[in-house]
Amino acid sequence: MNEIFLDQRSCQSCPIRHRAVCSKCEPDELQMLDRIKYYRHYDPGQPVVWAGDEMDFVASVVAGIATLSQTLEDGRTQMVGLLLPSDFLGRPGRVTAPYDVTATSALTLCCFRRKPFEKMLVETPSISQRLLEMTLDELDAARQWMLILGRKTAREKIASLLTIIAQREAALQRRAPTNGSSFELPLTREAMADYLGLTLETVSRQISALKRAGIIELEGKRFVTVPDFAALMDETGDDSDGGLPV
Amino acid sequence: MNEIFLDQRSCQSCPIRHRAVCSKCEPDELQMLDRIKYYRHYDPGQPVVWAGDEMDFVASVVAGIATLSQTLEDGRTQMVGLLLPSDFLGRPGRVTAPYDVTATSALTLCCFRRKPFEKMLVETPSISQRLLEMTLDELDAARQWMLILGRKTAREKIASLLTIIAQREAALQRRAPTNGSSFELPLTREAMADYLGLTLETVSRQISALKRAGIIELEGKRFVTVPDFAALMDETGDDSDGGLPV
DNA sequence: CGTGAAATTGAAGAGCGTCAACGTACGTGG
DNA sequence: CCACGTACGTTGACGCTCTTCAATTTCACG
Numbered sequence: 001m002n003e004i005f006l007d008q009r010s011c012q013s014c015p016i017r018h019r020a021v022c023s024k025c026e027p028d029e030l031q032m033l034d035r036i037k038y039y040r041h042y043d044p045g046q047p048v049v050w051a052g053d054e055m056d057f058v059a060s061v062v063a064g065i066a067t068l069s070q071t072l073e074d075g076r077t078q079m080v081g082l083l084l085p086s087d088f089l090g091r092p093g094r095v096t097a098p099y100d101v102t103a104t105s106a107l108t109l110c111c112f113r114r115k116p117f118e119k120m121l122v123e124t125p126s127i128s129q130r131l132l133e134m135t136l137d138e139l140d141a142a143r144q145w146m147l148i149l150g151r152k153t154a155r156e157k158i159a160s161l162l163t164i165i166a167q168r169e170a171a172l173q174r175r176a177p178t179n180g181s182s183f184e185l186p187l188t189r190e191a192m193a194d195y196l197g198l199t200l201e202t203v204s205r206q207i208s209a210l211k212r213a214g215i216i217e218l219e220g221k222r223f224v225t226v227p228d229f230a231a232l233m234d235e236t237g238d239d240s241d242g243g244l245p246v
Numbered sequence: 247m248n249e250i251f252l253d254q255r256s257c258q259s260c261p262i263r264h265r266a267v268c269s270k271c272e273p274d275e276l277q278m279l280d281r282i283k284y285y286r287h288y289d290p291g292q293p294v295v296w297a298g299d300e301m302d303f304v305a306s307v308v309a310g311i312a313t314l315s316q317t318l319e320d321g322r323t324q325m326v327g328l329l330l331p332s333d334f335l336g337r338p339g340r341v342t343a344p345y346d347v348t349a350t351s352a353l354t355l356c357c358f359r360r361k362p363f364e365k366m367l368v369e370t371p372s373i374s375q376r377l378l379e380m381t382l383d384e385l386d387a388a389r390q391w392m393l394i395l396g397r398k399t400a401r402e403k404i405a406s407l408l409t410i411i412a413q414r415e416a417a418l419q420r421r422a423p424t425n426g427s428s429f430e431l432p433l434t435r436e437a438m439a440d441y442l443g444l445t446l447e448t449v450s451r452q453i454s455a456l457k458r459a460g461i462i463e464l465e466g467k468r469f470v471t472v473p474d475f476a477a478l479m480d481e482t483g484d485d486s487d488g489g490l491p492v
Numbered sequence: 493c494g495t496g497a498a499a500t501t502g503a504a505g506a507g508c509g510t511c512a513a514c515g516t517a518c519g520t521g522g
Numbered sequence: 523c524c525a526c527g528t529a530c531g532t533t534g535a536c537g538c539t540c541t542t543c544a545a546t547t548t549c550a551c552g
Contacts, residue, residue, distance in 0.1 A: 149395035150443025197396025
């Protein structure tokens with residue numbers, strides 16, 4: 001575990017090439033990134049860094065899922081970030097990690113050594129501009145999330161999370177969520193609870209309630225089918241015109 | 247109200263010059279910004295834009311306070327941003343406002359016409375780099391806020407908000423909050439409730455409780471004195487080592 | 493087939509929301 | 523100058539949602 005693969009995989013065939021922080025780079029810029037990058041793999045459940053640790057790299061998520069979370073002194077924890085493939089991890093200019101980072105599934109990171117990356121960031125507008133875009137997107141997502149945490153009921157929270165996951169899954173295949181579409185929940189009930197500011201028991205109860213109401217169907221504990229996507233959206237409490245405009 | 251002041255105030259004497267999006271600009275860059283900027287004033291309570299409206303400018307807050315908020319279809323609202331002097335409003339590349347923006351106090355904005363600002367952003371690294379820094383700071387703040395919304399009790403939420411305000415007030419005078427320091431609450435009870443995901447009644451009750459416990463003292467309804475800052479921090483539920491490292 | 497983590501379900505109670513009444517400060521007009 | 527209106531804030535009573543604690547079930551994997 002935690003092996004460092006020294007073979008340089010080609011950026012050309014990289015699955016996150018078109019969305020990651022390097023997506024606006026020219027071939028010569030990719031070549032420079034290549035020199036400061038290395039891959040890291042993590043097993044499911046494995047910590048990437050603990051809050052307070054020094055981090056000598058920033059990274060792109062290539063495959064798998066990572067979570068950012070914060071913990072109060074008595075152990076209550078809140079997830080504050082959910083990193084999917086192409087998302088960026090770390091903050092240029094910052095030495096110490098402010099959050100616990102955990103690999104929720106098998107995780108592959110494309111790591112860049114921090115110091116040289118910071119140097120490139122200053123000299124390479126195509127990187128800093130893409131990072132700005134991505135950070136603004138994350139800020140929007142965080143604000144949607146704040147509305148969920150602050151004002152939604154348990155049922156609405158669950159419906160919102162299912163909607164978000166369904167939309168991201170669909171987006172990977174470059175389409176909108178359709179009736180009858182299904183997906184695998186990438187989170188345990190406890191992780192969903194930490195995402196939504198609930199207990200895992202409440203998460204479980206509300207998922208059962210949505211199943212009983214016919215809003216969702218379950219195969220096993222993780223595989224969800226949504227027979228009528230509009231019906232699920234209705235349960236989120238959101239304004240009907242829904243998401244963020246561009 | 248909503249008058250447009252056509253006199254170009256000098257950037258040199260601007261009170262937010264050292265922290266705003268233009269803080270890294272050279273004199274010639276400031277001159278270019280000067281050509282696309284204009285000031286706007288808003289009265290307390292006045293809307294700046296509604297969610298869904300077109301916004302033909304982005305802006306820096308020069309003086310006063312603005313809030314960003316979202317509303318569910320049944321009227322529940324959650325504040326998702328609190329803009330103080332030097333904070334940036336708007337997103338380059340976005341036409342439609344995703345949030346309601348309201349002037350909570352008398353508010354002065356330094357507005358930049360959107361199109362030319364976007365052009366400058368691409369051509370002027372000192373602006374895009376500063377905007378990236380500021381956006382990353384806001385993302386950190388949003389994540390702290392998510393912990394408050396998701397996991398803290400009503401009392402901890404109030405204590406956290408008071409701590410945040412005290413620290414910002416102190417930072418304006420370039421010092422840390424001290425015992426006996428006092429400040430004016432810039433928000434109504436209702437605005438505090440929208441910030442914290444509570445009702446205004448709960449906010450009022452918890453403020454009274456903190457007063458009864460001797461953690462804070464009140465003169466009138468808005469003026470707060472904190473006799474022992476560590477005692478207030480203890481009420482936030484945060485880890486003792488506290489805030490975000492740099 | 494056995495074992496442990498993950499998930500479900502139930503019962504009881506705390507915390508916060510809801511509804512309602514009342515208090516306080518401030519400005520306006522008779 | 524005082525009555526009045528309004529916005530803001532406080533306090534109380536009650537009930538619902540979600541948490542807490544506990545027992546049980548399901549499922550993946552050795």
